[in-house]
Amino acid sequence: MDFPLLFIGGQIAESLPADKQIECGLLETMRGTTGKVPLWPYHRARLERSGRVGGPLLDLIETFLGRCITSLPDRELRLRLRVGSLHGAAYWDLRIEPISAPAGLDRGVTLHLCQTRLPRVETANPGCKELARSRYNRAMQELPSSDLLHDGLLLDEQGCLVETLRCNLLLWHGGQWFTPDLSHCGVRGVMRDWLSERVPIVETALGLENLAEAEEVAVCNSVRAVLPVRALAGSNSWQPGPHTHRLQNLVTEELW
Known part of the structure; x- marks a missing residue:
């Protein structure tokens, strides 16, 4: 075939x-x-x-x-x-x-802060993935590489964390998972929804300072499940930790 x-x-x-x-x-x-x-x-x-x-x-x-x-x-x-x-x-x-993946993807991805910002809407954001993706395509051009080891970190017009170009964002801090508030923009990923039904995840407004304070950072989507984030280029770095591993094991044990 x-x-x-x-x-x-x-x-x-x-x-x-x-x-x-x-x-x-x-x-x-x-x-x-x-x-x-x-x-x-x-x-x-x-x-x-x-x-x-x-x-x-x-x-x-x-x-x-x-x-x-x-x-x-x-x-x-x-x-x-x-x-x-x-x-x-x-x-x-x-x-x-x-499905194919570059060598080393399971060890984590590096995020790159994009200058392209996402507009906020005042109506309820359904969180759907639109084919009209001009801003995402523009942000993709800011990355040093288009391979899966690199991903773009997207903020909204007010400087709040939203998502990455391919994934939803998860921050572990103070014994709790946090994820950005998507009320005004961003894609509400299905893996994020699946995880939130099984693990407490607080959806709230987050900024770059929250990212810097996080003890573990992960990203998730419906194809790759959960991947650790190793660094925000030019800024912070993290080691894949036990809480991220638990999310990965949950997917393996219950989903595929």
């Missing part, structure tokens, strides 16, 4: 349109493992929260995902699902490829 596997509306495709061609587009990046998509209920809930995707379409996508992943039970897969409209009609596609 040749990867990547490409599908448009459930049919095999030779190529997919560019992100910018899909109107009102939403993105879900998922992990497929042992013949299933373990976090699909959380991905589905986030798509529903957008108010743009109806239940019948999600039922169709869910059935198709199950059929695809069941046929590849021995693979660890990265799935990129896009939902929106194309030429005025409802549209969805899927890209499936094996």
